[in-house]
Amino acid sequence: MTPSHIKIIQPSVFLRLGRVSNLPTIWSNALAGTMLSGATLNEATANLKLFWVMLALTAFYVAGMYLNDAFDAGFDAKNRIRRPIPSGEISRFYVFTIGYFLLGIGVFLLARYGNTSLVCGVSLAFVIVLYNIWHKGNPASPLLMGVCRMLVYFAAASCANGGQFGLPLLLGAVALFSHIVGLTYAAKQEAHNQLGQLWPLMVLALPVLYYAFTVLSPQNDFAGHNMFIGLGLVAALITSNALALRHLLRPAQLRAVPAAVTQLIATTSILDALAVYSMGASISAILFCLAAYVLTRLLQTVIAGT
Numbered sequence: 001m002t003p004s005h006i007k008i009i010q011p012s013v014f015l016r017l018g019r020v021s022n023l024p025t026i027w028s029n030a031l032a033g034t035m036l037s038g039a040t041l042n043e044a045t046a047n048l049k050l051f052w053v054m055l056a057l058t059a060f061y062v063a064g065m066y067l068n069d070a071f072d073a074g075f076d077a078k079n080r081i082r083r084p085i086p087s088g089e090i091s092r093f094y095v096f097t098i099g100y101f102l103l104g105i106g107v108f109l110l111a112r113y114g115n116t117s118l119v120c121g122v123s124l125a126f127v128i129v130l131y132n133i134w135h136k137g138n139p140a141s142p143l144l145m146g147v148c149r150m151l152v153y154f155a156a157a158s159c160a161n162g163g164q165f166g167l168p169l170l171l172g173a174v175a176l177f178s179h180i181v182g183l184t185y186a187a188k189q190e191a192h193n194q195l196g197q198l199w200p201l202m203v204l205a206l207p208v209l210y211y212a213f214t215v216l217s218p219q220n221d222f223a224g225h226n227m228f229i230g231l232g233l234v235a236a237l238i239t240s241n242a243l244a245l246r247h248l249l250r251p252a253q254l255r256a257v258p259a260a261v262t263q264l265i266a267t268t269s270i271l272d273a274l275a276v277y278s279m280g281a282s283i284s285a286i287l288f289c290l291a292a293y294v295l296t297r298l299l300q301t302v303i304a305g306t
Helices: 011-016 020-036 042-071 073-078 092-111 115-134 143-159 167-187 199-216 228-247 257-278 283-300
Strands: none
Touching: 011 042, 020 042, 020 143, 020 167, 020 257, 020 283, 042 073, 042 092, 042 115, 042 143, 092 115, 092 143, 115 143, 143 167, 167 199, 167 228, 167 257, 199 228, 199 257, 228 257, 228 283, 257 283
């Protein structure tokens, strides 16, 4: 029998704290960052390295989500009382401990691949903590979150190619940054379930314009990929963004903002599909990213993504 003074934490609490439904977008980020570095995955050793990178970035993401709840416990006690900490399902100290432990695991796993990877890991850990400490009431917090996801690309690229950051990686990272800034701006309005201003969401158009230009550019042959595949991916990106904006334009709808945010989070994997397409990666790599989008949307129906 379990002593009455020992509190049993349900496994679902850990899943909800980590917003694990969004993890497939991190895995597709890792693949896209690897491809944008110019690396290939034709050897078993390269695939194994990608697995460890995905594991490291998973640790970073879950750590960030745990620390988000730990730092926001006071706010959640007034505005989101069903979150695990204010509802008494788990202690704030325990969540802090797990979050920082996972950050350490992520840095350790990346450090195995050299000094540049170590710097990327430490930088990512720093920005994650900074965001969680300073995002409430900070108008620049969407920029910090955008930097977090950019560093995911850089971390994956540094492990795959020794830290040689070329123009495709930089441009792809800026496209990802723009998308994350837009969705984070929307996410900041979740507590009010309405959007203050629509114009900041124009930043979501930048990745669309960049990849549309990239696909249509006559200088790019994408290693023989059919242009119509690229156009289809651009259309998928536009459609997915439009589905999110549809929620934001209907503020009376229950949980309109969370619905839009989860859609935009999943859309990240479509950006990754375009990134790997632009590098002439295999069809299987493109399908992996699209599968990550579908899996994210399915998991979000079971575990809340926000």
